[in-house]
Amino acid sequence: MKFFPTYLSHLLPATLLCLMLCACEKAETPRATPVDRTLLVYLCADNNLADDARGNLDALVQGMAAPGARSSDTHLVVYLDTPQGNPRLLEVTAAGAKEVYAWPAQHDSASPDVMRSVIERVCQDYPAARYGLVLSSHGMAWVPSTATAYFTRSRSRTREEWPATKYFGQDDNPGPTGYLETEELVAALPDGRFDYILFDACFMASVEVEYALRSKADYIVAAPTEVISDGFPYADIVGELLAVEPDLKAVCRTYYEHYAAHPDSRYHSAAVSLVRTSELEALCDIHTLLWRSALAHDPAVFAEFNLSGVQRLDRYRRPFLFDLGSIVGRLETMGAISTAGADQWRQQLARTVVYEAHTPMFFDLAIAECSGLSGYIPVASYPDLNEYYIKLAWSEYNRNSVL
Template sequence: MIMNRKLPLYGTALLSVVMSMSSCGDDKPQGPTEPDSIKRCVLLYAVASNNLYENLLSDKDEILEAARDMDLTGLSMMVYQVTRNDSARLLQLRRGRDGVCEFISVKSYDKDIYSTDPRRISAVIEDVRALTNANNYGLIFWSHGTGIDPSFSTHDTRSDRDEMVFSETRHSFYSFGSDNNPEKDKGYYDEIDIDELADAIPDGVFDFIWFDACYMSGIETAYELRDKCDTFVAYPTEVYTPGMPYNLTIPYILKETPDLKSAASEFFTYYSDHPSSSYRVATIAVMDMTKIEIVAEYCNRAYSGFSKAPSSSGLQTYSRGKFGPFYDFGQYTRRVMEMNPTDMTSEDFERLMDEFVIYKSATDYDFNGRPISADNYSGVSCFRFSESDSSEKAQYYHTLDWYKRVYPKVELE
């Protein structure tokens, strides 16, 4: 099996209260008869109108397997899915009177708007909130992913990015999604860049966001989402096609108070102890987003004398093929401090990183067969900023909040 998969995100939340269900063709979602009874709702937002469709089917089966033995009282799970040959639909996990768990369609959406369009993401989130009125929400994004690698999408974007002029050539990168609609454009795959995705998610709604997708554990990605969740879970490298083992992680995720570190540990152990040695590759990190601004302030001061980017030689790389390259954020920052001395200490930085990254694991080797140094593994990647880089990707990087927050004002040559 090829490791070119960008993890599926299966959010998993189950619902045990009696629901007024609508047919899949209804325009308006129907709410629960006891809206105040839902303590936790998890939304899995799955863009599977690509080569990951079969994986979504497997992941939904894993969710049902986990739900079978769980007490779902006060818990709700919603799955938004889009596939190539079906309408985009919002599903709800429900246990029937016979005790069997199943997914019931509660709303369908037209495909005139891509599922990677900020308008669709925002609309689905609002529908889920209206349907469940839960006390707490979690969000899992499931699809392809390439971190901050831009697709230069044609969606409405931030004003500073609108003023930028990119080439009309579509890049082969995708940040998140890769939505295909044969009825609109058979050969076109739509993606959403991380800044657009952040704008599509309301502030203060989700207490956690988990990217079951490749390359999304980057400091720039996390910083864009700093107001969107309290805890952020993602992988700095690729992830194998099976993605998250939902049958093992859902019991920890779909709880009134999720245990995300235990869920991350289950994910990592699934791969590190896999019966097939070819699957024993995985990375993951869990971040306490209440600490990210402190890290940003430290980097702003540590990078204050930035005049030259560290060489990529010897930096731990989390990339393969055309994606990235991304480098280890912790190691990169230490190199910047060595080359551009300030009064900031590496000991302070390590302490802050220990408070920010509350769980991290990595196998001994990455998808390229290269060793992963435990001493240089922070669980978080970063872009290697260079003042001499005038590429379109570097121009895009200048629009991201992390760049604006931590780097001195260095003009591109």
């Protein structure tokens, strides 16, 4: 779905606008000496996640006050866009969050141009030897924003039953609602700038998305399932995220344990993975060989695939996100691929997904198996999704199975 995709703002009086722009000139002057690390937290919350984003900001301040945050040789910068006021940049320290720049009007934080300009501004004003990026909003893996027919829950639920969840990239104002599709996210992010990207959004540990972003960071932290809207426990992880050599496995573990051991049993729902992007090309290569083998065995193997036979990772009435390892296991059981080929694939998966953890249930969805990555199956009953899917880089090898 569009990734970084909430509200009409009034025009600032001319005098106030002039003062604000003057005050912001200083923020546009690059720091002379680079620090060890700059972390940009991009809170795209001009939607129904505004309260959660403000809670995340408070948690970041709390984390900066904790031992080990190394605030003297790092920068923590937050881009915040909510329905209240115009988008702004905040520098976060143990003393609090200080506004360093405010845009003079509302804009679409789910626009690739906006995201690109925010990243360029932060990298110019806060130079560092290394950069990290947190992307927080709604998200729907690679699925386009036009596929609304698929976004109906299989069961009704209320806030009282389960906490709300988030997905990535939605901006509701000034309107119409903006989203950031997979190819737009790829265009918005610079190659090689970040050593890690953390997605605080639902479903972003999709092999299609992570393959598309393989040149954007060395590691990606994301969830193959939904993410409860409270998000990552920033007070507990920001010190690690600011480290020169962050322990991203520890970040994942902290996230998982935060929900798995939550005092409120309704929150016992989490899945997270850490992907080494340099291994995604090799995973795609062997995956392509397996798919070609399966198609040679049965040209209709995917079009007629029984979706009930694999582990689903979404809770929608028409499921479209499935565990990648479960798909390969099912093909092996069907005899469509060899055991030797499946084992070779699993060995490469282990080199790619270097950490994975999941609770036994995500709300009402049982998770019996989880490889850390979701994948799509181009069944004949999903022609509209197939039409979009075959345009993705990951699925180029797969076109003959869905046309």
